[in-house]
Amino acid sequence: MNTLVDTAKRAHSDGRYVIVEMESGIEVRFPVADNPRLADGTSQQLNRIEISPFGLHWPDLDEDLSFRGILQGNFGQKRKKPNKAPEPTPGAVTPRATSGDSK
Template sequence: MSSTASNNLITNVPAIKVWVENRMIYLELSDGRILGFPADRFKLLKAASNSQLQEVRLELKGYALRWENLDEDLTVQGILEGKFQLPLKTST
């Protein structure tokens, strides 16, 4: 499989559902995949309260996440590509 073909596997896949549990943000994608990432991977989300994190909604027909109260937007594509602002916290 060429790299172009493999890149197409994750392109243009909207989310149909988003939810937050224990500071983890989960997405259900239109192709059936469910993925999650820690809120602490993004600066504004790391500083947000649990109740602020809960106020996420899907925008742009499922291609973006929006926290209006935090003025934060993330693209589903960026999340799929692992484009996080902060490194994953490892236990020591």
């Protein structure tokens, strides 16, 4: 089992990044824009961060991120890209309508 041996002492946002200051002096930061819930937050909402032994929580934005995920580069769900019809895979079989599907 992996254990985080460092502890977050402070977390804040400068509007572009969330910055986590660890007890060891290491600073971890990630772009606010990489998380849709955070990207839509106000400065006040972004700076209301609760720190737990496991991660960060933004109560006003209903968002939680684990330290493990942050350190692995997972900053929450990315913004959805516009829906596009999937490209057909070469050689893929396309389902045909059965006799009950079309007349």
